[in-house]
Amino acid sequence: MAMGTDMAVMVGDVIPELALLVGAVIVLLLALTLPASRQAWVAWPTLIALLVAGIATVALFGGEERLTFAGTYAVDAAALWAKLFILAGTAAVVLLSVPWFRKDPRHGEYYALLLLAALGAVLMAGAADLKEVLVAILLSSVTGFVLAGFHRRSSLSSEAAIKFYLVGALANTTALMGAALLFGLAGSTTLEGIGQGLAAGGEGARPALLLGLVLLLGVLGFKLGAVPVHSWVPDVAQGAPAPIAGFITAIPKVGAFLFLARLMLVLPEGVDWQPLIAVAATATMTLGNLASLWQDDVRRILGWSAVSQTGYGLMAIVGLGASSLALPALLYFLAAYVAGNIAAFGVIVELRGRTNLADFDGAGRVRPALLGSLAISFLSFIGVPPLAGFVAKLLLFAVAIEVGYLWLAVVAAINTVISIVYYVRVLAPAYLRTPAGPIATLARPAAVATYLATAAVVLVGLLAEPFVAAFSGRPLLP
Amino acid sequence: MLTIAILLPILAAIGVGLARNVSTGDGERRLQQVATVVAAVPLILLLVAWSRFGGSGGFEQVETVPWIPTLGVAWKVGVDGLSLPLATMTALLFVVAIAYPVDFRGRAAAYLALMLFLEGVSIGLFLAQDLFLFFVFWDVSLVAMYFLIGAWGHGDAARSALKFFVYTFAGSLPLLLAILALYLASEPRTFDMAELIRQQPLAGAGLYAMVVFLGFFLGFAIKTPMVPFHTWLPPAHVDAPGPASAILAGVLLKMGTYGFVRILMSMMPDAFADLAFPLAVLAVISIVYGALVALAQTNLKRLIAYTSVNHMGYVILGLAVAGVVAPGQEAAQRLALDGATLEMVAHGLITGGLFLISGSILTRGGTYEIAEYGGLLDRTRGLTVGTAVLAFASLGLPGLAGFVAEFQIFAGTLGVFPVLAMVALIGIVVTAALFLRMLGQMFLGPLPERWRSLPDLGRVVLGAIGLLVALVVLIGVAPALVLDVIDSFVAPFVAG
Numbered sequence: 001m002a003m004g005t006d007m008a009v010m011v012g013d014v015i016p017e018l019a020l021l022v023g024a025v026i027v028l029l030l031a032l033t034l035p036a037s038r039q040a041w042v043a044w045p046t047l048i049a050l051l052v053a054g055i056a057t058v059a060l061f062g063g064e065e066r067l068t069f070a071g072t073y074a075v076d077a078a079a080l081w082a083k084l085f086i087l088a089g090t091a092a093v094v095l096l097s098v099p100w101f102r103k104d105p106r107h108g109e110y111y112a113l114l115l116l117a118a119l120g121a122v123l124m125a126g127a128a129d130l131k132e133v134l135v136a137i138l139l140s141s142v143t144g145f146v147l148a149g150f151h152r153r154s155s156l157s158s159e160a161a162i163k164f165y166l167v168g169a170l171a172n173t174t175a176l177m178g179a180a181l182l183f184g185l186a187g188s189t190t191l192e193g194i195g196q197g198l199a200a201g202g203e204g205a206r207p208a209l210l211l212g213l214v215l216l217l218g219v220l221g222f223k224l225g226a227v228p229v230h231s232w233v234p235d236v237a238q239g240a241p242a243p244i245a246g247f248i249t250a251i252p253k254v255g256a257f258l259f260l261a262r263l264m265l266v267l268p269e270g271v272d273w274q275p276l277i278a279v280a281a282t283a284t285m286t287l288g289n290l291a292s293l294w295q296d297d298v299r300r301i302l303g304w305s306a307v308s309q310t311g312y313g314l315m316a317i318v319g320l321g322a323s324s325l326a327l328p329a330l331l332y333f334l335a336a337y338v339a340g341n342i343a344a345f346g347v348i349v350e351l352r353g354r355t356n357l358a359d360f361d362g363a364g365r366v367r368p369a370l371l372g373s374l375a376i377s378f379l380s381f382i383g384v385p386p387l388a389g390f391v392a393k394l395l396l397f398a399v400a401i402e403v404g405y406l407w408l409a410v411v412a413a414i415n416t417v418i419s420i421v422y423y424v425r426v427l428a429p430a431y432l433r434t435p436a437g438p439i440a441t442l443a444r445p446a447a448v449a450t451y452l453a454t455a456a457v458v459l460v461g462l463l464a465e466p467f468v469a470a471f472s473g474r475p476l477l478p
Numbered sequence: 479m480l481t482i483a484i485l486l487p488i489l490a491a492i493g494v495g496l497a498r499n500v501s502t503g504d505g506e507r508r509l510q511q512v513a514t515v516v517a518a519v520p521l522i523l524l525l526v527a528w529s530r531f532g533g534s535g536g537f538e539q540v541e542t543v544p545w546i547p548t549l550g551v552a553w554k555v556g557v558d559g560l561s562l563p564l565a566t567m568t569a570l571l572f573v574v575a576i577a578y579p580v581d582f583r584g585r586a587a588a589y590l591a592l593m594l595f596l597e598g599v600s601i602g603l604f605l606a607q608d609l610f611l612f613f614v615f616w617d618v619s620l621v622a623m624y625f626l627i628g629a630w631g632h633g634d635a636a637r638s639a640l641k642f643f644v645y646t647f648a649g650s651l652p653l654l655l656a657i658l659a660l661y662l663a664s665e666p667r668t669f670d671m672a673e674l675i676r677q678q679p680l681a682g683a684g685l686y687a688m689v690v691f692l693g694f695f696l697g698f699a700i701k702t703p704m705v706p707f708h709t710w711l712p713p714a715h716v717d718a719p720g721p722a723s724a725i726l727a728g729v730l731l732k733m734g735t736y737g738f739v740r741i742l743m744s745m746m747p748d749a750f751a752d753l754a755f756p757l758a759v760l761a762v763i764s765i766v767y768g769a770l771v772a773l774a775q776t777n778l779k780r781l782i783a784y785t786s787v788n789h790m791g792y793v794i795l796g797l798a799v800a801g802v803v804a805p806g807q808e809a810a811q812r813l814a815l816d817g818a819t820l821e822m823v824a825h826g827l828i829t830g831g832l833f834l835i836s837g838s839i840l841t842r843g844g845t846y847e848i849a850e851y852g853g854l855l856d857r858t859r860g861l862t863v864g865t866a867v868l869a870f871a872s873l874g875l876p877g878l879a880g881f882v883a884e885f886q887i888f889a890g891t892l893g894v895f896p897v898l899a900m901v902a903l904i905g906i907v908v909t910a911a912l913f914l915r916m917l918g919q920m921f922l923g924p925l926p927e928r929w930r931s932l933p934d935l936g937r938v939v940l941g942a943i944g945l946l947v948a949l950v951v952l953i954g955v956a957p958a959l960v961l962d963v964i965d966s967f968v969a970p971f972v973a974g
Contacts, residue, residue, distance in 0.1 A: 382647075384621055385614035391546075394610075398658045406655075406689070413651035420644055432628050432636050465546045472548055 013068040013075050015056040016083055017122055023049020024115040031108020039108040043098050046111040047091060050118070054087045067477055071190040072129035074262070077474040081331050082125035082254050089251050089338045090118040095449035096243035096342075096349045099442040110150060117143035117247070124223070124255025128478055130179040130189040130216075133259050137175070137219055140252045141168045148240040148248060160239030164232040164248075171222035171229055178215025181208055192478040195266035209271065216263065217276075223256035224310045225249065227283040234291070237303025242353050245299060246345025249306040250338045257313060257330060261476055264320055278318050278408050285311025285415045292422045299355045301422055302344055305381060308419060309337055312396055312412055319399035320476075326403075328471035329395035332460075335467065336380060336388030339456035343377040346450030350441050360426060362435025370441070371430050373454040378423040380457045383416055388461040391468070480527060480555045480605050481541050483520035483569070488598035490516040495591030506586040513590040514577040520601055521569035527557055528566060533966030535559070537607055537672055546610075550661070550668035554607040559967025560739055560819060563960050564732055565604040567826045570949075571728045572597040574942040575721035578834055580630065581841070589630055593721070596622040600729045604736060609657045610669040612740075616653070619730060620646050623722065631717040632840075638713040645710035646701055653697025653737075659690045660745060675744045682748070691749040694742050701734030702790045705764040715783035716846070720837015723779065727786050728830030732822045735793045739819070743801045744971075754802035755895070761798055762898050764791030765905035773912045778839065778846040781916060782832050785872060788905050789825045793818045795902060796887040799894045800972060807893050812965075812972045814890025819964045821883035824871070824953060828880055831868045831946040835861065838939055842932050848916055853925030858934040862921045864943040869913040871950045874906055879953035882961075 011018070023045060030042045057080055065076040093114065101107040120140025127133035145168065149161025183189050185205050186197025198209065218229060225233040237245045267273055288308030295301045313333050319326035347370050348355060351363075364371040380389030393416070400409040441447070460467060490513075497509055527539055540556035557565065576593050583589075596619060603615035620643055628639035661669055663679035680687040700707040715723050743750050750757075768787030775781040796818025800811045838861065840846060855862045871878035874885075884906070891899040935943065953960055 379621065385617050390614075390617070394654065394658065397655055398662060401655065401658050402662050406659075409655050409658075410652075413655060416651055417644060417648040420647055421640075424640055424643070428628060428636055428640065431625065465544075465548060468546055469548045 010068050013060070014073070016053040016060075016087075017119060019049055019053040019056055020115050020119040020122065023052070024112045024119070027115060028109055028112040031112065034108060036105040039104075039106060040098055040102060042108045042111050043094055046094050046115060049115055050087050050091045050094070054084065057083045057087065065475065065477060067128055067192065071192050071478070072127070072132045074126050074128045074477040076477045077470070078258060078261075078327060078331060078476050079126040081471065082258050082334065083122050085254050085335055085338050086118055086121045086125065086251050089254075089342055090114065090247065092342045092346070092449040092453055093243050093247045093251075095445040096246065096346055097241075098445045100241060100243050100349055100446065102443070107150075110147070113143045113147050114247070117147060118251065121252045121255035124252070125258040127259050128191045128262060130182060130191075130194070134172075134175060134179060136255065137223060138172060140223065140255065141172060144168075144248050144252065147244045148236050150241050150244065154239065156239035157241065158239075160232070160235040163235045167229055167232045168222060171219040174215045175219035178212045178218070181212030182216070185209055185212065190478075191262055191266045195268070195478065198266070199268040201268075203270075206271070213267070213273070217260075220256050220260045220263075221280070223252050224260070224313075225253070225307050226280055226310050226314065227287050227307070230284065230287070230307045230310075233307050234295075234300045234303035237306065238297055238299045238355070242299070242345055242349045245303075246342050246349070249303065249345075250341040253310065253313070254334050254338065257317070257334060260317055261320055261327070261330060262478070264317060265476060266478065274318050274403075274405075277314055278405055281311045281314035281318065281408060282411050283311070284308065284314065285412060289415050289418045289422075293418070295422070296357045297355050298357060298360065298426055299348060301426065302341075302348070305419065305422070306341065308415065309381065311415070312393065313337070315396045315400050315405075315408055315412060318405055318408065319403040322403040323399045324472070325395055325399045327474070327476055328468055329392070329399045331471040332388075332395055332464075332467055333392040335460055336392040336457065339453050339460060340377040340380045340389060343373050343450055343453035343457055346446060346453055347371070347374040347377070350446045350450055352440055352442055354439070357426065357429070359436075360430045361433040362430065363439055364427075364431040366435045366439045367441065370447070370450070371427075373450050374430075375427050376454050376457055378427060380461070382420055382423060386461045388457050388464075391461055391464045395468075479523055479541075480539060480557065481553070483523040484555065484598050484602040484605060486519055486598065487516060487594040487601075491591040491595035491598070494594060495587055497587045506582055509586055509590060510577070513594055514573060516594060517569075517573045517576045517597055520597065521566070521573055524562070524566045524569050524601070528562060528963070531557065531562060531963060533559065533963065535966055535970040540607060549610075550666070550670065551610040552608050552670065553611060554670065555602070555605040555611075556607050557605060559963050559965065560736070561604045563819070563823050563963055564736060565601050567823045568600045568604060568729045568732075569597070571724060571826055571830045572600070574830070574945060575724050575834065577938055578721045578837070578942055579936065579938060580719050580721055580837070583630060585629065589626070592622050592626050593725075596626070596725065600725075600733075603733055607671045608669045609661065609671060609674065609741070612671075613650075613654060613657055616733060617647075617650050619733070620650065623726060623730060626722040627714055627718040630719040630722065632719075633717045634713070635717045638717040642710050642714040645707075649697045649700030649707070652693035656690045656693030656697070659686075659693070671740070671745075678745065678747075680746055680749070687746060687749045691742065691746055691753065694737070694746075698734040698737040698742070701737070702731055702794065703734070703787065704760055704790065704794060705767045705787065708764070708768075708787050711787065712780050712783045715786075715833070716777065716779045720834050720840070723833035723837065724830040727783070727833055728826035731786060731790055732826060735790060735797070735818070735822055738794065738797050743797065747801065750801045751803045754798045758795055758798035758802075758895055758898055761791045761794035762902050764788065765795065765902045766908075769905040769908035769912070773908055776848055778836050778848050778916070779833070780846070781848070781912065782829060782836060785909060785912075786825070786829055788909060789821065789829070789872070791905065792884055792887050792902070793821050793825070795891055795898070796821065799887075799891050800968075802894060804894045808972050810890045810893025812890075812968055813886045814894070815968045815972060816961055816964055817883050817886025817890060819968065820879075820953075820957065820961060821887060823960060824879035824883045824950070827946050827950050827953075828868050828871045831864070831943055831950070832872065834939075835865050835868065835943060838935055843929065848919050851920040851926075851929065852923045853921070854929065854932065855921040856925055857929060857932050860935040860940050860943075864935070864940075864947060865921070866917055867947045867950065869917055871954070873910040873913045877951070877954045879950045879957075882954060882957040
């Protein structure tokens with residue numbers, strides 16, 4: 001085969017990624033040239049870039065599952081689905097951002113950063129190589145730091161960005177050492193090569209392997225908001241611009257979960273990583289839920305709840321390889337979680353950032369539709385049927401039980417009961433108390449995005465079959 | 479047709495919830511009339527199903543639509559001799575409860591929507607033939623009841639509602655894990671009840687089966703509730719509005735006992751038989767403890783709430799008797815299971831009625847304290863007769879529904895666990911005493927000055943209570959009307 005066609009095929013595999021990149025450049029150039037009063041216009045090319053990337057992703061479905069770019073990038077069903085979640089979630093965040101930033105005179109470059117952050121998440125989802133994933137994580141992190149601190153005059157926003165940056169810088173640098181160790185042990189940086197190299201390596205290299213693995217898991221845990229590198233999550237949820245809070249607590253997780261799954265699957269027999277993940281899952285969900293109980297700020301509650309949700313998601317990782325339900329459970333969980341998280345933060349955005357728990361008294365009577373969305377997203381987080389979160393939890397529990405981790409399912413069940421308390425702390429006053437006064441909202445695009453995300457929470461749950469069927473029976477590369 | 483009985487009230491709930499211009503008294507009344515008519519449709523459909531019921535012993539009139547075939551989940555509903563009486567009783571109680579006057583607090587649309595929604599969900603739970611579907615209805619009913627108690631309750635309603643929700647949700651999660659364990663053990667994997675009953679996936683699984691049993695048991699025991707898992711019940715009942723209390727006691731508690739029969743006894747009979755005796759002991763504790771604590775109550779609703787603990791104890795005792803391995807005692811076991819199932823229906827009608835009446839007493843007198851009342855017999859004939867008949871039915875007077883059920887449970891228990899039957903008799907004696915004392919305090923003696931103008935029950939309430947009373951009497955004198963249907967499930971079940 002000629003070099004030219006080979007290259008063309010490879011480029012064809014990454015059209016979604018190219019669309020995001022080109023879109024980001026166009027958006028940036030437009031932002032530089034447009035006057036301050038027209039900055040919001042660049043939301044259109046941003047949405048178009050996301051749409052093009054989405055169409056290109058859908059077009060890749062049905063093709064052969066394969067590794068491309070010399071084994072460094074996976075084009076499989078899981079990656080394509082993850083990309084769709086990321087693109088749809090990002091599009092919703094764009095809609096949330098338009099009214100939120102209306103009064104910011106120079107926010108055009110915000111959309112360029114958002115597209116690049118989405119690109120980072122997309123690249124993580126497909127990454128099958130350590131160097132590639134590190135670049136993807138850096139892209140996602142660096143844009144995330146800036147986006148979290150985008151409200152330059154807000155001390156909360158700056159504090160969130162600084163904390164996010166400090167934890168992230170540490171995790172990113174140590175991950176480099178972890179990647180170097182694994183490269184040294186396996187003689188390759190592609191996951192395929194690492195799998196073969198480690199399998200051939202024997203028992204002697206185990207301590208170095210474990211060290212490298214833990215260092216790499218550190219940065220993935222950072223992106224996921226898993227204990228012990230979770231501390232930035234509540235601060236970002238509270239301090240970052242509300243649309244971005246919704247983005248950072250959900251979208252990069254999709255990519256990070258996918259790469260975590262790929263990495264775990266190439267580890268050689270005899271490396272018992274499952275207990276490690278199970279312990280991390282336990283610590284993450286428990287700490288997230290317990291910490292959330294004491295918050296009086298709805299966005300901090302959502303932040304800690306995002307931590308606990310990561311803990312639930314890790315249950316799917318524990319079952320990888322041993323349970324055929326594990327990958328469907330992970331993907332379904334991610335779909336339910338992204339939709340629920342965008343809906344919940346969308347309500348906060350539409351309520352003009354209203355976040356003090358005491359300000360929600362009677363809100364359910366003044367804004368029934370919006371608070372209905374909040375209630376639906378919270379009930380989905382709890383796992384009440386027939387919402388998406390219920391099927392997700394059911395699948396996650398099933399995975400844990402199937403692979404013999406009944407105790408983990410029990411821990412998750414206890415955690416779920418604890419979580420009811422803080423979700424109800426928000427919802428009960430909203431419905432059971434009398435309103436204090438009128439409640440202002442933002443312009444329509446944010447409401448549209450919120451209701452679309454809410455509808456997704458309901459429909460993905462009610463019509464679970466096409467999703468469960470699509471997620472089942474597909475291998476995860478490599 | 480059964481599907482319509484479930485979905486119609488749920489869909490109607492959305493329409494009612496969006497209704498506008500109901501802030502006036504007239505608008506509220508009209509909307510309530512509409513809701514009552516809608517609520518009556520499932521009752522009619524279930525009566526039609528009853529008339530077509532063949533009593534084959536298996537599931538009949540089954541309707542199936544694949545839902546998540548990849549996971550073996552289907553929308554599958556049908557009836558047998560166990561679910562048909564319970565679903566019909568549920569539909570009836572909802573018609574009465576929805577028609578019942580209540581203080582809407584300016585939110586009639588939301589209240590009626592939640593009640594209709596809960597009706598569809600509750601009927602669905604008893605008709606579901608798929609464990610996934612069963613669990614969906616199980617969990618959703620909690621959410622609806624949470625809002626009913628929280629928004630239209632009195633006293634410390636928000637707290638009671640949260641306690642109810644956390645407790646019962648805490649019970650629903652072990653239930654979910656147990657359902658999943660059963661599902662994962664089945665081959666091919668399915669949530670289909672009939673298929674799981676056929677497969678008996680955990681037969682001979684030893685300790686693992688016990689753990690799964692424990693999960694189911696926790697879920698059902700909290701909901702039923704059995705001592706010591708009952709502490710959510712009194713505050714929820716006391717603070718809930720009358721019709722919601724009636725539904726809580728009449729319908730939601732039955733979901734627990736129904737689960738015992740439908741899932742534990744049917745899908746894990748070996749494990750159930752092994753643990754039947756401890757279960758019977760726990761049931762007797764519930765019977766005696768519930769009765770004694772009820773005796774100590776001065777608050778009318780708390781009193782009725784604790785008699786519910788006592789009555790649910792009878793049901794579980796009957797189930798334990800029917801589920802144990804007792805060669806040669808099949809007749810006694812059949813009697814016990816017939817009685818336990820009938821008790822579920824009878825308790826729904828009787829206690830549902832009592833809670834509705836106590837709601838009316840609260841709106842008239844402003845308190846549940848029994849000692850505050852007296853001599854109401856002269857003033858309010860309808861209220862007195864209704865309360866008296868239901869109270870006598872509850873304490874097991876012959877000729878009324880409660881007697882038939884409890885007699886059969888005791889007769890069956892005497893054959894299998896004679897000592898426990900003797901102990902449980904204490905419960906009957908104490909319940910009789912406390913109801914008679916309550917009737918005496920409230921309705922006999924001199925009428926205090928401040929109740930001279932206490933109004934009697936209105937037309938709607940009299941009709942509603944009258945209907946329940948009539949059914950309680952009817953089942954009492956002609957139990958075969960219901961027992962024949964129940965026995966079509968029980969006889970083959972006990973015969974194995």
